[in-house]
Amino acid sequence: MTMHDTLTRQLLAALDALGGAPDGFRPEFEIPANPEHGDLSTNAAMQLARHFRRSPRHIADSIAEHMKTDPDLVAGVEVAGAGFINFRFADRWLHTRLGHLLSEGSTYGRTRHGAGKRALVEFVSANPTGPLTVGHGRNAVLGDTVATLLEWTGYDVTREYYFNDAGRQMRVLGESVRARYEACARPDMPTKTIDGVTVPGSFPDDGYLGHYIADIAEKLFEEHGARLLDEKSSDIFKQAAEKAIFAGIEATLNRLGIRMDSYFNERTLYDSGAIWDIVDALRQKNLAYDKDGAVWFRTTEFGKEQDTVLVKSSGEPTYRLPDIGYHVNKIERGFDRIVDIFGADHIATFPDVLSGVEALGHDTSKISVLIYQFVTLVRSGEPVKMSTRKATYVTLDELMDEVGEDVTRFFFLMRSANTHLEFDLDLAREASEKNPVFYLQYAHARIASILRKADETGLRSDGQAELSLLTHPAETSLIKQLLGFPEAVHMAAELTEPQKLATWLRDTATSFSKFYGECRIIGQEEALATARLQLASATRIVLHNGLTVLGISAPDSM
RNA sequence: GCGCCCGUAGCUCAACCGGAUAGAGCAGCGGUCUUCUAAACCGCAGGUUGCAGGUUCGAGUCCUGCCGGGCGCGCCA
Structure with missing residues (x-):
């Protein structure tokens, strides 16, 4: 039995002298900021003042007088301030607990609050269009650490990475590689300039400018020579890019000590038909309807200003639909606790997803979302604007090269996710000793x-x-x-x-x-x-x- | 314009879902190594918790309105 439990029982018993505690009352304990206020403190007397119609001080005195504490555990009970009851631990209790700590060793700190329960933490979830950036780093480190924390409180935890390798982004990626490949095969082909970067003439205007694209293309050229020039589709380039980029992402995560347990491809939800079942179910509940050739989700029913498109007039779903399907899938897999790690840019979209999940009759209270604010990189006193496509980013690997893995992890963990993180690269590098x-x-x-x-x-x-x-x-x-x-x-x-x-x-x-x-x-x-x-x-x-x-x-x- | 997040010491941030005298680090000033690692320790200084109201025994914390910064507000993800 913990100290909390013991004191709770004794305190409730002491309340009998005043006529008994109200139903369901549980005293709250906290560790006082000031050591003079003892080792553990409760504001129970203040909370009960209304119920007993006595002053907090009077109630506190009565509790202190009637509480039967064990001298091996508690050395003193004092009433202070407006009616706080402060407990001072007995040295003997401290020494006993210290002995337990020593014998527990490397498992000390683990508890069983979540024993028998399963948790899913979804994080990173970057589509394989480029190396992980510093922004992804905050996500990765937060997610991994939340997962470990849950493990230490007894949960059976699955770390999952959700991604999509279909869609427009990935098509453009494939075409970007193809253009670079063509340049390898035909060095004399005309070039053009995008955002100050020289690219082959066939390069898509919204293509990915990072150097890794050229690396992938060169490797393809080494392996296949000019044979791929005849390829009708850019699929082979896309696949090569995906494979290489994912390998890089995994390597980066490994450097940070992160191992995913599972990768969930969005396409699964298309293949199984799950997303279309959701549209049907929402239609039946009159929460989805057709307009302008698209299918809309009646998010106004959930307090939104406007309805939201689920399926575009092209017949392609927007990302929201598979997102709903994905979360339903998580619940159906039987997890007791589901944690999503999102950047602040998703703050407005996840309520739609939760609405959808709830509309389908699922309990969304299992789902919690950890939102982190953006990381602003500062280099030479100037904020660095980051874009994966334009390749004006600093990669996680570069960051780790500069300041080390431990510093990288700690930097992302030492501040509340809720606050904006200003990351001065020069400072992080020089001042790493501090x-x-x-x-x-x-x-x-x-x-x-x-x-x-x-x-x-x-x-x-x-x-x-x-x-x-x-x-x-x-x-x-x-x-x-x-x-x-x-x-x-x-x-x-x-x-x-x-x-x-x-x-x-x-x-x-x-x-x-x-x-x-x-x-x-x-x-x-x-x-x-x-x-x-x-x-x-x-x-x-x-x-x-x-x-x-x-x-x-x-x-x-x- | 609407929604969400943030605003605390010169700087970067804490403050245990409303508690007692708002705390650390860095920067500044002054001390401490013939003894277990000085990457450390001790002391000093530094505040109207953005502003104005409200709720109650009690507000940095909750509510309302302003001010300032960030992120969203697409048949992009």
Whole structure:
């Protein structure tokens, strides 16, 4: 039983003296910002003031007086402020929990909130028209970390990548490759200029200008010579491009430590007829109708200003229709929790998708959407406008080359997804030494170093230690911090806000640094040294596990 | 014009779905290495939480209206 549960039960029992708690009442606990306010605090008395028609202070006093707390768990119950009830943990409880932490080791922080449930996290989902950019990086890192967070809270998680290799974008891609290929075969062919880039005369005006297109074309020319010039369709070029680009995307994701469990091709939904079933079902509910040769979705029924086209007059669906089908598919696959990671540009479209899913009789409460604001790159003080087609982007690979994989991941995780991220490339490159990620890694490396040194001096770093010797303020506050790890992971997962864990880990490193500064280990009397070594070891476990959740390495030396 | 997001220290950002004295890092100033990693630690300074109202025991957090920035508002994705 957790401390929360125990205190909840005891508090509810104490309310009997006032006539009993109202039905369904659950006290809320929080960790006070100010340590003087104890280790855990509840505002229950304030919330109950109306119900009991007594002052919060009076109720709090009564609760404090009647609560039967276990002295091994709680050392003090105090009423403060407007009616807060503050609990102070007993050292003995802290030491017991620290012992548990040490024996759990690399699994410490995992909980079972989602045990037996399956979650699907869909992220990246970039169509294979070019290398991943910095913008995709934020999506990728957020999605992967949310997935890991859910795994740590007990979910069985599937990481999925949704893509579309049909459609106009990909046709243009194929034609772009074909034009470059033609130039390889006929070096004397005329050229033209698009957006300042010299391209073959047959190059589509809205073609993809990136250098990778020419690379793909050259490789085709090396393999096939000029034979492909006679190809009627550009399919072979499209397919070669898709294959090469996807391989590149996978390689980039691998560098970031990201492995997808499944790739879902939008075409599946066409082949199975699923999208047409949806149109029929919506028609039957009078939520879809024909106008101007197109099929419209009555989104005005769901509070939108205008209806939305589902099927163009050409007979081709817009992306919204397969999107609805895809989400229905996710639900039908039996996931208990479905998370989408979207850029801010999708903010207005996903409500349509949810409306569609709901109209078809599915429970959309399982679906949650994490929206992240855009990344603005700044280079030499100037914002860089990015376009995949124009090739005026900075790729994720280039970013990692400049600042490293760990810094890249941490940079995307250290801030709330909801805030606009300004990424100054020059600064990231020069100032990488000051990056907060090094602060965390340094603390971990420092502990590893201490453990090595302790080993050399023959100090036991395993086995029995008198943890009750850990009573220095720097020690107890570090222990309290470490014991909050499972809850920090759970909260970050529940809110799908990895940034919460990043912030929490920083606090942990700070707490350790204080301990390190005030409490020597090696050279102390043996029992105390051993106990402190165990505390350092526990900190290492937490930092290691926390960095692992964020997908960042925990080096033993720096 | 409409919808959504953001506005907190000089800069970049926190603040646990309304709680107690709004916190870190960087930049600035001043201290700390003959002892476990100084990529660190300690101290000082820095604020009318964009503005104006409202809701209540209590508002950075919720509501309304302005101001400023971003993203959308297609038979593109």
